[in-house]
Structure formats: C-alpha cells, structure tokens
Amino acid sequence: MSATSEAAAIELLGYSGYQVVNLKPITRRFKLSMLTARFSRIKPTEIVLFYRQLALLLNSGIDIVKALELLQAQTSNHRMTATLGEVIAELRGGNRLSAALSKHPELFSKTSCRLLQIGEESGSFETTLKHLADYLEKEALAMKSIKNAMMYPAVAAVVTVVVMGILITFVLPAFNELYTALDADLPAMASILMGAGEFLRSIMGYLAAILVIAVIGIIAYARTPSGKYRVNNIYLHIPLIGRIIHLKELSRACRSISLLFYAGLPMPEIIRLTGQASNNAVITEAFQEVEQEMIRGEGLSRPMEKNPIFLPLMVQMVKIGEETGEVDVNLEAVAQNYEVEAEDKTRSLIGLLQPTMTVIIGLVVGLIALSLTSAMYSVYGQGL
Helix, strand or coil: CEEECCCHHHHHHEEECCCCCCCCCCCCCCCCCHHHHHHCCHHHHHHHHHHHHHHHHHHHCCCCCHHHHHHHHHHHCCHHHHHHHHHHHHHCCCCHHHHHHCCCCCCCCCHHHHHHHHHHHHHCCHHHHHHHHHHHHHHHHHHHHHHCCCCHHHHHHHHHHHHHHHHHHHHHHHHHHHHHHHHCCCCCCHHHHHHHHHHHCHHHHHHHHHHHHHHHHHHEEEEEECHHHHHHHHHHHHHCCCHHHHHHHHHHHHHHHHHHHHCCCHHHHHHHHHHHHCCHHHHHHHHHHHHHHHHCCCHHHHHHCCCCCCCHHHHHHHHHHHCCCCCCHHHHHHHHHHHHHHHHHHHHHHHHHHHHHHHHHHHHHHHHHHHHHHHHHHHHHCCC
C-alpha cells in the first residue's frame, strides 16, 4: 500500500479491518519512469486543467479520492502522476486536499492552497476551484504572450551571433590565408577586419571562460537576497522592457488581491500572500512595507501612495474601492487595464526590435562582404 509514513499506513490498515503484525517499507527498483518523473516539467496549463477537471468531477458527485485517481490515470505527465499519487496517499491518511497540495509548493502556490482551504471550510470548494483555474489561466496567458513576443528578438540575436562566429572562424581565415599566400597589399578596411578577426580568434578561449565565469557569478549573486533584489530592480528600470515587466507584475498582484478579497480573507493576509506570490523581490518588499503599515492602521491606499512602485491608477482605484467596499471589482479592472497596456507596449517593442535587428545583421554581413570584395578587387588590380 501507499502511505506517507509508517503511522499513516498502520492507521489505514486499521480502517480496513486489518491488524498489523509486521510492516516493512518497499525498496523500489530503479525505473525509467522514476527518472522522468523527477525531471519532467509540469506546465501552468496542466495545473489549470487539473483544477477544472477536479471541479467537474466533484460537481458530478464523485468523491475527491476517486476523482484524483481518475485524473492520475489519465495524465501523461510522469511528474504529475507521481505528485497526485502522493496527494492521494495524504488524503487517505486523513489530510485535506489543501494541506496535501501545500507539500508541493513548486507546483501549488501558497495563494492557491490558502484559497482551497477557504473553499473547504466554507463549503464552496468546487466554486473556488473554478475561480482559481480562471485566475491561473489568465496569468499563464499573460506570461505566454510575453514569451511569444520576445521570441523573434531572441532568435534574431542568436542568428546574428552565429553568423558572426561562422564568418570570423571559417570565412575570414580562409581569405586571410589566400591573401597572405599571394603577398597582396590589402585595403585598410580589409586589413582592419582581418586583424580584428585574428585577434578575436586568439582570445576566443579566454572570452568563453570569462563569459562562463561571469554567468555563474551573476546567477550565484542573484540567488542571494541582496543580489536578487538588485537584479530585480534592474529589470524594472531597463528601458522599454522595464515598464512591461512592471505592468505585468502589478496586473498579477491586482488579480491576486481581487481573488483573495472575494474569497473573504483579511486584508493583511491578502497583502502578505500577494507579496509572496510575486517573482520580483522589489514588489515583494513593497507589499511587506504595505502590510506593516496596514497593521498600524494606515489602510491600504495610503501606504501604497507612499511607494512609487505602485502606479497612480492602482492607488486611486484602491482608494475608491476602500470607500465603496468593491476593492476586488476595482482591482480586476486595473489588472485588465495594465495587461492591455503591457501588450500594446510589447507589440510596439517588437515592432521596433524587428527592423533594428534586421539592420544590425545586414550591416555586419554587409561590412564583411564589402571588405572581402574590396580586397579581391585590390588583388586583381595588383595583377596577382
């Protein structure tokens, strides 16, 4: 049988009418599925689908353990299968679903588990699952739109680097050997280009080593609290891109606050969970400061107004929501507004980057082609 601990296994066997004489853990043999389960990635859309299907099964009258077993049987993701197996074992051991899911924070956030806990206590579990699925779906779509929008510039940048690398590594040395064998006098532009190519090839190993060390150092520094804060702060101040990141973070925060407020959580807890859910340390710290001032009786809009990280529209709508009691409705509208603005700015950025990257690639390739062509004419002119 499957159980989270020896005590849980004894309890489950007792419920089934068995008396335990001896109990030993099974040492499982290595299976490929175990390795794939460990390294498989669960997409946000799979979590959304899980919540939607679970709500549908529960509405149809199936008990929660049976519903999870059905979802486990139909999923093709090995990691999801293993995770649901652990969750089912927790439920059989007497735990609630929210508590079982909270043991997998890499898949189920604190906000999600807290909402499910409220749904369990209020008797509106299926409704909570649907609202949570809607929230996560909007968040996943927002992140997907940014990734799709940035795909072209990333590909163009990689192509530029690859083309330059091929030209410097293979094309220029071949022409350089040819002109050296002919003992030709090259034009200034071709000589500079050949010299630059030769210099880059000679230090290529050092550049690669420096680049690897720099990347490792930045990653290690970004994992420290102070490093993560500074790196995230830089993200927010990058020209053009910083504004998009800022809007996306605030729109996610607005949706979180709206959902948690609708569920009936106290505002200090809402702000704490919203801050913890953010991927940006600067946003997280800003919400921590707001929470502290709220506890001192400052309300929500006044602490936000003191911090420039919260944009004027958000602050004003929170202030109106506090007066009318419709904070959730107002922040939902703010989230939609910020998402539309972020998408518009993303499209504008892509529209600017596409011709810019094309021009850069054209200039680099054109400069090298012009230099090589002029060198060839020079050789012909010298009668070599």
